[in-house]
Amino acid sequence: MEPAHVTLTGDLSGDYVVEDRRPDGRVLLRPDLSVKAMLARHGERKLTPEEFEQHFGQLPTDGEG
């Protein structure tokens, strides 16, 4: 089951993931650090493989991962 995501606005803002929902109604949140959330936060998207190849295909790799 996917965790619940929330977007806060107000004194705190941004995308969060619900880490724990407690019986008394309290909710524990942590920042959503996923790439998906990162992109959504900034209105960005990943490049397509073709775009990546076009712009960066000539760059070397180093075999480190």
Place this chain on the structure above:
Amino acid sequence: MADTPAAPIVPVQFNEDAIAEDLTHHPPVARKALDLFRREVDRAGGLSFSRLKRCDEEGRDGTRLAGCLKTYVPWPTGRFGLVLLPVAHPTRPLALRAFAYGIRHLRRASRASTKSPINDTTPKVLDHIDPRSPMVVLTARERAAEAGAAALRPVASARLRHTCSSHGNSSAPGAVTAQIGGFSFAALRPCALAFPLRWRAFRGPPQESQPVGTSIPFRVSCEPITPSSGARTGRGERTYVRSVRSSAHVARTQLDD
């Protein structure tokens, strides 16, 4: 002689939350190096293509960074690496979004070693794991020793291999703990997409005290990257062997869904 044309510059933006999270798991020198790097980037208006490398689609230790780039911090021989995702925006030019920072995975061949592999008879540790679905890759404690983290020994590094992508939350942190025989391990470093988890023994006999040939079963429990995906556990067997290799050993463990 004509000047060599300057390599193009691409703007860099930082995913501050993720980078801050990564920095909590590294020594102060990592932050200092990154601060200097960021000042350089600010001054230059971005990062030169000449300082970029493509990430492998799948790294030796299971990282999956297809479509990502990296740079070394500091350039060109720094021990830290910054992972960047090229991003497109409807109104802004192409940019790189930095989202992970940590210690590089230096290639073995690039490391200076005075040991002759065939003469190295130091007992080493190997983990023999069911390879059906490797989820965690453990590397031996040499990595920490090489990084100068002697205080952390005995230590191993681990990386969540498939968990991140399988839960669609590839750079989110997740706590990991493990018990290996009499040893209790806890993650010093939550998961990040690019850099390893680090485990530290808190109790139990030193690994070096185990006789060669000793095998002890172990279980690994892994708190999920996403809380609702459920804890994962794995089991395997750690065997102490006399190795003829001087390089770090790699072990894999299976984590059952």
